[in-house]
Amino acid sequence: MLGLLLAGTVMAYVQDYKEMIVKYGPVPDAILDPPVDTDIADERGSLLNNIFGNNRHYRKQARTKACYANQRVALGAIEMYNMDNATMYKTLIFSDIADSNGLMVTGKYLKTPLSLPEPGCYLRNYGDLSDIGIIYCDYHGCLEEDRDGLRSASGYKPKARSVSAGNNGMLAVFIALGILSVGIMIVLHNVLPKAPPS
Numbered sequence: 001m002l003g004l005l006l007a008g009t010v011m012a013y014v015q016d017y018k019e020m021i022v023k024y025g026p027v028p029d030a031i032l033d034p035p036v037d038t039d040i041a042d043e044r045g046s047l048l049n050n051i052f053g054n055n056r057h058y059r060k061q062a063r064t065k066a067c068y069a070n071q072r073v074a075l076g077a078i079e080m081y082n083m084d085n086a087t088m089y090k091t092l093i094f095s096d097i098a099d100s101n102g103l104m105v106t107g108k109y110l111k112t113p114l115s116l117p118e119p120g121c122y123l124r125n126y127g128d129l130s131d132i133g134i135i136y137c138d139y140h141g142c143l144e145e146d147r148d149g150l151r152s153a154s155g156y157k158p159k160a161r162s163v164s165a166g167n168n169g170m171l172a173v174f175i176a177l178g179i180l181s182v183g184i185m186i187v188l189h190n191v192l193p194k195a196p197p198s
């Protein structure tokens with residue numbers, strides 16, 4: 001029974017995502033392919049980071065979660081606003097949630113303006129926030145369940161990722177420098193006058 005109920009809920013969501021695309025047009029790229037995913041994949045794939053044990057991608061993932069938390073808080077505030085006010089809030093204006101004199105803060109729907117985990121964070125809406133709409137970030141994208149739903153509803157195909165050329169280029173430079181310095185030592189060894197045998 002519970003399984004049936006859950007299956008029903010999931011179906012309803014898929015329908016909503018399809019409806020969103022019909023109503024509101026193509027899904028923004030920042031939702032389907034958020035830039036943070038590419039950055040995390042690059043840092044994971046980077047040979048230098050693997051050699052030196054750099055865990056930057058964990059910190060990026062933590063900041064992504066913080067951004068998702070902000071998105072939930074913002075959506076909750078807007079839902080409360082829409083219950084209280086006859087004029088519905090449909091389109092997110094970023095300053096309404098991020099500035100101390102923004103509408104959601106002065107209206108006490110947010111205790112404090114949202115603090116952004118990353119300078120590239122900029123929250124927007126896709127769809128109508130008083131109807132079926134979601135919030136997403138230009139850098140971090142949207143909540144995973146919405147992203148997955150919108151991906152399947154839009155027939156999204158993941159892009160093939162190329163290994164980051166920049167970081168591997170750096171590694172090549174290090175190796176070249178290493179070979180060069182060994183070469184210089186060999187040359188110096190042959191050129192410099194030898195110490196007289198004692």
Ligand SMILES: [Zn+2]
Binds near residue numbers: 067121
């Ligand atoms: Zn963000």
